[in-house]
Amino acid sequence: xxxxxxxxxxxxxxxxxxxxxxxxxxxxxxxxxxxxxxxxxxxxxxxxxxxxxxxxxxxxxxxxxxxxxxxxxxxxxxxxxxxxxxxxxxxxxxxxxxxxxxxxxxxxxxxxxxxxxxxxxxxxxxxxxxxxxxxxxxxxxxxxxxxxxxxxxxxxxxxxxxxxxxxxxxxxxxxxxxxxxxxxxxxxxxxxxxxxxxxxxxxxxxxxxxxxxxxxxxxxxxxxxxxxxxxxxxxxxxxxxxxxxxxxxxxxxxxxxxxxxxxxxxxxxxxxxxxxxxxxxxxxxxxxxxxxxxxxxxxxxxxxxxxxxxxxxxxxxxxxxxxxxxxxxxxxxxxxxxxxxxxxxxxxxxxxxxxxxxxxxxxxxxxxxxxxxxxxxxxxxxxxxxxxxxxxxxxxxxxxxxxxxxxxxxxxxxxxxxxxxxxxxxxxxxxxxxxxxxxxxxxxxxxxxxxxxxxxxxxxxxxxxxxxxxxxxxxxxxxxxxxxxxxxxxxxxxxxxxxxxxxxxxxxxxxxxxxxxxxxxxxxxxxxxxxxxxxxxxxxxxxxxxxxxxxxxxxxxxxxxxxxxxxxxxxxxxxxxxxxxxxxxxxxxxxxxxxxxxxxxxxxxxxxxxxxxxxxxxxxxxxxxxxxxxxxxxxxxxxxxxxxxx
Amino acid sequence: xxxxxxxxxxxxxxxxxxxxxxxxxxxxxxxxxxxxxxxxxxxxxxxxxxxxxxxxxxxxxxxxxxxxxxxxxxxxxxxxxxxxxxxxxxxxxxxxxxxxxxxxxxxxxxxxxxxxxxxxxxxxxxxxxxxxxxxxxxxxxxxxxxxxxxxxxxxxxxxxxxxxxxxxxxxxxxxxxxxxxxxxxxxxxxxxxxxxxxxxxxxxxxxxxxxxxxxxxxxxxxxxxxxxxxxxxxxxxxxxxxxxxxxxx
Numbered sequence: 001x002x003x004x005x006x007x008x009x010x011x012x013x014x015x016x017x018x019x020x021x022x023x024x025x026x027x028x029x030x031x032x033x034x035x036x037x038x039x040x041x042x043x044x045x046x047x048x049x050x051x052x053x054x055x056x057x058x059x060x061x062x063x064x065x066x067x068x069x070x071x072x073x074x075x076x077x078x079x080x081x082x083x084x085x086x087x088x089x090x091x092x093x094x095x096x097x098x099x100x101x102x103x104x105x106x107x108x109x110x111x112x113x114x115x116x117x118x119x120x121x122x123x124x125x126x127x128x129x130x131x132x133x134x135x136x137x138x139x140x141x142x143x144x145x146x147x148x149x150x151x152x153x154x155x156x157x158x159x160x161x162x163x164x165x166x167x168x169x170x171x172x173x174x175x176x177x178x179x180x181x182x183x184x185x186x187x188x189x190x191x192x193x194x195x196x197x198x199x200x201x202x203x204x205x206x207x208x209x210x211x212x213x214x215x216x217x218x219x220x221x222x223x224x225x226x227x228x229x230x231x232x233x234x235x236x237x238x239x240x241x242x243x244x245x246x247x248x249x250x251x252x253x254x255x256x257x258x259x260x261x262x263x264x265x266x267x268x269x270x271x272x273x274x275x276x277x278x279x280x281x282x283x284x285x286x287x288x289x290x291x292x293x294x295x296x297x298x299x300x301x302x303x304x305x306x307x308x309x310x311x312x313x314x315x316x317x318x319x320x321x322x323x324x325x326x327x328x329x330x331x332x333x334x335x336x337x338x339x340x341x342x343x344x345x346x347x348x349x350x351x352x353x354x355x356x357x358x359x360x361x362x363x364x365x366x367x368x369x370x371x372x373x374x375x376x377x378x379x380x381x382x383x384x385x386x387x388x389x390x391x392x393x394x395x396x397x398x399x400x401x402x403x404x405x406x407x408x409x410x411x412x413x414x415x416x417x418x419x420x421x422x423x424x425x426x427x428x429x430x431x432x433x434x435x436x437x438x439x440x441x442x443x444x445x446x447x448x449x450x451x452x453x454x455x456x457x458x459x460x461x462x463x464x465x466x467x468x469x470x471x472x473x474x475x476x477x478x479x480x481x482x483x484x485x486x487x488x489x490x491x492x493x494x495x496x497x498x499x500x501x502x503x504x505x506x507x508x509x510x511x512x513x514x515x516x517x518x519x520x521x522x523x524x525x526x527x528x529x530x531x532x533x534x535x536x537x538x539x540x541x542x543x544x545x546x547x548x549x550x551x552x553x554x555x556x557x558x559x560x561x562x563x564x565x566x567x568x569x570x571x572x573x574x575x576x577x578x579x580x581x582x583x584x585x586x587x588x589x590x591x592x593x594x595x596x597x598x599x600x601x602x603x604x605x606x607x608x609x610x611x612x613x614x615x616x617x618x619x620x621x622x623x624x625x626x627x628x629x630x631x632x633x634x635x636x637x638x639x640x641x642x643x644x645x646x
Numbered sequence: 647x648x649x650x651x652x653x654x655x656x657x658x659x660x661x662x663x664x665x666x667x668x669x670x671x672x673x674x675x676x677x678x679x680x681x682x683x684x685x686x687x688x689x690x691x692x693x694x695x696x697x698x699x700x701x702x703x704x705x706x707x708x709x710x711x712x713x714x715x716x717x718x719x720x721x722x723x724x725x726x727x728x729x730x731x732x733x734x735x736x737x738x739x740x741x742x743x744x745x746x747x748x749x750x751x752x753x754x755x756x757x758x759x760x761x762x763x764x765x766x767x768x769x770x771x772x773x774x775x776x777x778x779x780x781x782x783x784x785x786x787x788x789x790x791x792x793x794x795x796x797x798x799x800x801x802x803x804x805x806x807x808x809x810x811x812x813x814x815x816x817x818x819x820x821x822x823x824x825x826x827x828x829x830x831x832x833x834x835x836x837x838x839x840x841x842x843x844x845x846x847x848x849x850x851x852x853x854x855x856x857x858x859x860x861x862x863x864x865x866x867x868x869x870x871x872x873x874x875x876x877x878x879x880x881x882x883x884x885x886x887x888x889x890x891x892x893x894x895x
Contacts, residue, residue: 056780059780060779060780063779063780074703074709074711075701075711075762075763075764076710076763076764076766076767076807077767078710078767078807079703079704079709079710079711080709081703081704081709083704083708083709083710084704084706084708084709093786093787095787130786131781131783133786134783134784134785134786135778135780135781135783136786137783137786137789137836138776138778138782138783138784138836139775139776139778139836140776140778140799140803140830140831140834140836140837142796142797142799142800142803142830142834143786143796144796145791145792145793145796146793147793148790149790149791149792149793149796150787150790151786151787167800167803168800170708170804173708173804173806174800174803177803180770181770181774181775181776182775182778182780184767184770184771184774184775185771185775185777187767187771188771188772194767196764196767219756219757220658248703248704248705248709249702249703249704249705250703282676283674283676283677285674285676285677285681285684285685286681287678287680287681287684287705288705288706290705290706291706388726389706389707389731392707392724392727392731392733393678393731393733395733395735458780459780459781462780506688506691506692507691508684508688550691550692550694552691552694552695552696552697553696557657557658557757558658558699558756558757558760560697560699561691561697
């Protein structure tokens with residue numbers, strides 16, 4: 001049998017400046033070439049995606065005077081899925097005087113990521129975190145405040161300080177509206193043009209440099225080529241490879257996967273976050289899963305009945321017959337252990353038969369003690385919108401009986417590989433936000449996705465992309481350039497191929513089946529045998545897809561089935577790479593739990609000697625095994641230790 | 647449950663449309679309304695017919711992408727609920743349900759149940775922001791915001807921009823949407839310098855888009871899935887009046 005992958009040369013340089021950690025960003029910014037404001041007008045940047053990273057980058061580059069072309073598949077930039085983030089955004093403000101600092105946020109993030117992220121990037125993230133809060137407040141983001149008018153904060157999993165700023169349970173919405181409004185302000189100023197209902201289907205690379213994109217107008221099917229001096233992908237994560245996830249229905253990997261096929265390395269695809277507190281699946285018809293913010297773990301206590309198979313109503317189970325298993329197993333962090341730890345613990349309880357609700361796939365998240373202690377009003381003030389949402393979906397009242405929750409796919413730490421400048425291995429292609437792999441290692445801490453998206457978009461990319469543009473690397477090219485024409489034709493042929501198969505199975509049926517495979521074998525627990533099996537299953541299903549999928553209608557119309565077909569086709573290829581990545585990484589770390597590698601009491605057992613690297617994968621052609629390129633991780637400022645939250 | 651749906655089908659912006667009936671069997675009460683439409687679309691696709699086009703994305707009530715007038719009510723019969731958060735348990739076996747797109751001359755139909763709401767983006771472009779270029783911000787704690795003002799701003803800022811207020815208004819007015827933004831930014835200290843001009847610019851754009859005037863009927867707030875109150879419009883009107891004398895001098 002052909003090997004599943006080959007090993008290539010390691011990545012030699014991630015471009016982080018030399019010197020002490022706390023000086024690196026200053027050094028890089030000073031070293032980056034600048035462009036005078038009059039010349040910026042002549043330079044154009046394409047930004048795909050309008051979530052926190054994409055909107056904030058487009059607004060900031062527009063303010064700087066560049067000509068920005070922004071694209072999103074939704075009908076308005078404000079609808080990007082950052083809008084659904086609930087709990088909050090971290091920043092090392094230390095307003096609570098509880099011992100927080102840049103160094104502590106850095107340390108918590110590296111440790112939370114189970115020592116699989118790059119020190120230089122994470123330190124910079126912690127460094128700019130404070131400026132994000134300042135920026136958002138200036139834009140009018142209505143963060144929660146106390147009666148004295150000061151900003152309020154709360155705690156999130158994996159940390160012991162209170163550094164999470166929030167706007168009730170809708171922090172992502174408020175931050176995105178701030179970035180969206182800044183973006184629309186630049187539209188009005190004439191620096192940014194926004195193309196809504198346009199989906200990127202191909203990257204245009206000319207002379208080795210990223211120069212543009214092919215997009216499809218989702219209203220009438222027109223294919224367009226757009227060229228610029230640099231391209232930025234801010235297209236989010238690939239959680240929908242699992243079919244059921246907390247992502248929006250349209251979230252997809254196509255932009256990042258197309259770039260991968262054109263030469264951008266894809267890093268750590270198997271690092272996918274399963275969030276512990278989501279509303280359990282209710283039936284076959286389920287189209288997506290809904291998160292209940294991790295912030296509920298501040299006040300909610302998680303438990304299951306001590307007796308397996310106990311079918312009593314939760315209120316009838318006395319306290320001494322309940323197992324508050326997180327508090328018991330992890331006394332130091334209790335219900336606020338990191339997400340990977342909490343998810344696997346819930347799975348273990350359900351596997352042991354102590355799960356509650358339909359199918360036994362659920363555990364209780366109980367607010368009763370907090371309601372007794374603080375009063376119903378205080379709980380409603382903090383979590384009202386979440387609890388309303390729970391009630392709408394389940395028809396159960398969370399103020400009266402405990403909520404049922406179960407882990408679900410939520411976030412992907414993996415993504416396109418980027419260097420310190422957030423540039424991929426294709427020069428001129430920058431990747432920001434969840435679409436890159438950068439800062440979260442093998443597990444992201446709560447309230448850090450919003451921080452990273454806005455750090456990348458407001459503060460980091462605008463200080464690194466100029467260095468690329470200042471070198472004025474690109475020649476003139478327009479949509480008649482052979483590479484642009486070729487990219488457009490590739491897209492057209494692929495769309496025609498979908499439409500001409502005229503098979504018997506719907507796109508969604510393939511997506512569901514693919515998702516079930518990835519969830520079963522590359523979900524909360526993985527092992528070599530299962531992953532090898534999964535690769536075979538994915539390949540067979542992919543072959544069937546290309547023979548038997550049924551895509552109705554035509555290209556030259558609003559055709560949502562055709563849109564989904566393209567996304568699912570790319571998920572097949574990504575799913576295979578995820579399994580290969582998970583198979584090759586024979587250690588457990590963070591979200592990646594290999595049953596073969598665990599401590600005596602069932603915790604993730606890392607193998608730093610063999611796996612302290614970022615696995616960046618190179619595309620080598622259709623049907624040809626991907627090539628592994630390692631970026632070795634070196635730690636000079638934190639000591640690698642077995643993670644413990646006990 | 648077995649349900650009959652009557653749905654507005656229209657191929658594109660210029661084509662004529664009509665209501666078409668379909669039967670959907672095996673609907674579970676725990677399905678969301680959009681999952682019921684997924685089932686219908688699966689049936690249609692399997693039969694080789696074009697599925698019904700409808701806008702949706704987050705399916706958790708926050709992105710504002712879903713719409714639908716259900717039995718004559720924008721977002722359907724449940725108060726404070728978007729279409730994606732409406733569940734079939736609120737309907738009965740054997741029901742016939744009418745499903746139409748947002749109805750407004752300023753929201754042209756693109757296909758079936760999908761309309762063009764870009765007019766709302768243009769209202770924000772006209773002034774729905776605080777001018778705070780990246781990097782210019784003072785420390786977040788430098789300005790205290792009284793809790794009641796922060797809460798009021800938040801209550802306005804939760805608008806999801808879905809456009810139900812406009813679909814429900816007999817005048818096709820977008821004043822609740824516009825008023826929510828004027829309130830969100832206008833009660834915060836950061837929003838004061840541009841407050842009155844912002845309100846005027848947004849209202850001018852609102853009118854230029856062809857949205858109707860407000861006559862305080864209140865259908866907008868009745869269907870609003872996030873409960874934006876009607877007094878947001880009074881606040882907006884007051885700000886517009888304050889801006890007018892300045893504009894005339």
